[in-house]
Amino acid sequence: MTHRAGLHWLIAGIFLNATTLAAGASVLRSPFPVARPGDTPQTLEIARAAVSPDRSDLRAFAPARSLHPAARPRGIGSRAAQSTTRATAPTGAYGRWLSGFRGRALSEGISARVFDRTFADVIPNREVLQNERSQPEFSRPIWAYLDSAVSDSRIRDGQRMLREHRRILDEIETRYNVDREVVVAIWGMESAYGRLRGRTEIIPALTALAMESRRSRFYEQQLIGALQILQAGDVGLHQMTGSWAGAMGHTQFIPTSYLAYAVDFRGDGRRDIWSDDPTDSLASTAAYLARHGWQRGQPWGVEVRIPRGFNPRLANTSRDVREWLSLGVVAQRGQSLPSSGEATLMFPAGSQGPALLTFRNFQVIKRYNNADAYAIGVGHLADRLRGAGGFVASWPRDDRPLSRSEREELQRLLARAGLYRGEIDGRVGSGTLSAVRDWQAANGLPPDGYVSLALLQRMRR
Structure with a gap:
């Protein structure tokens, strides 16, 4: 979710988007940043429980210690941070909002010391509000989305990442029982394998969104989560960077999801998703998928062939795989389907395009980002990283979605x-x-x- 542009893509009732962030590289985004890992009603409660009450608030100002000190930030209390301290308290609408928010944050366990030191030099970044309000008149069709999501360069780069990080991926796959290809596919979709993680400072961005966004309540929860991260000492104020909507790191965790699901894989005392080293980010993604029921070695979905005379009204319905087989639904490339279990039939671009049978792992990917197109993109990219081919059926490329x-x-x-x-x-x-x-x-x-x-x-x- 780096430099998110909140684009609403609508394809047969599914949402998708893509934002080009640099020449020759694009990072695919959900239309709803809230859908980044863990956007469920329980996430905030889990995040609160994940913050240890006995960790001193002074850790937010302590020097950073890490296996990778060059990549670590300075704390909130560094000279760089102190040198920009505001001489007077905020006034006007911001001052009134900040006064009310302070009480709410303290009631959520944020110490007065951390709060006051954090907001001593924070100026709301109102530029992010334009990103939230900028919505295109036309959406992109799913085939255009997938052309970018599963491009030749993304497949090539992903296979190189699998080779370069083979040892750590071996450990992550063993510990969490999640297929490495899907973890790397999410990494590629979210930040172009770490190249585009976002440079927006999170606290000023979330402050503006919490004040003025149409979804201010959600962003206020994320701002409190960000303060909890600072209070725990995982990162410094000016090093907590990411997308305009608050997603951070190689695989773009929003603050409450970070608190609930991020892991310190190397045991160095910090869950470091901001470092150039992707280890904690990749492990956190695997941990998240495992927590939500990932089944290793099982497909997310399979392109299927529909028999002549098949009733299209069965699209988006779920039934046992054996029942689909009895109706004449078979794998497009002739591979075996799971012998049993629930499967949902999908026509992402109508009956004139590819048909998919999706399984439990498809729903797990959607827990990371609740958009069908995103889940198809991640699943298909993971397949391609394994060496599988593209879709057999053609997309209706002469069509377009509606404004x-x-x-x-x-x-x-x-x-x-x-x-x-x-x-x-x-x-x-x-x-x-x-x-x-x-x-x-x-x-x-x-x-x-x-x-x-x-x-x-x-x-x-």
Whole structure:
């Protein structure tokens, strides 16, 4: 989540995005930064429990000690930090907000000393608010997303990372029982294998978002989490950097998820996801996936072939693999499917594109980032890192997703046909998709629920 640009991509009810951050390198992003690892109602409580109450708040100001001292930050109390201390207390709207927030932070276990020293020289970074508000009119189709997510260069670089970090990945895979390829795939998706981790200082960015974002409550929780990280002494104030939305490190943990799931793999006393050394970041990602039920050696999903006459309404339904087999669904490349267990059939680009059977591990990846396109990207990249081929079926590349105004028009047309009774808001949720399927079935089209320009043009006629 480096330099996040909060892009909302909508493909058949799934969200996706991609932001090019440097020439020849892109890092794929979720439309919702909150979906970065651990965005569940329980995360904050887990994070609170993860902060040891007996660690002195003075550790936030102690000199950093590490196996990699060159990569470690200075504490909040360093001369560099003290030299910029504000001469007077904040006033105006910021001063009023900070006064109220101070009480809330202290009630969450932040010491007055840590709070006051942290905010002595913090000026809210209001530039990040523009990133949050900047939403494109048109989304990118999933095939364009995957072209970037699973590019030749990303596959090549990922295979090199597997070789270069083989020994540490051996240890991580053994300890957490998570396939190394999926860990490295997440690393590639999140920060281009550590090259693009983000340079925005987290505290000023989260301060502005907590004050003025439409999701201020979420960002205030992340700001308190960031203060807890400083209080624990894992990183210094000015070295706590990452994306504009608060995600940090090689694999982009938000603060509450860091507190709940990050690990000190080498036992040097700090969970260091900011260092050039990716060890703690990769181990933390594996630990996160393991905590949420990753099954080593099992597929995330398999491209499948659908028999002629198959009912597209079965898309997005789950049933046992044996039942799918009885319906004539087979692996596209002829490989064996799991012998049993729940599987969900997906048409990411409608019935004219590839079909996928997804399994439990697909849902685990979505716990890291709750977007179908992201999970497909991670899973497919992991497969390619193992040497598997690309998708067999072709994507409908002559099509494109709808803009928000076009999605609103689609909903109005569905409402006029008596098929949709929801709000005209341009959000393609379950109600809109159900109405789309009903319209498709009534008009001789495969009822796959795929929303596209071709569909809208047909409805206009």
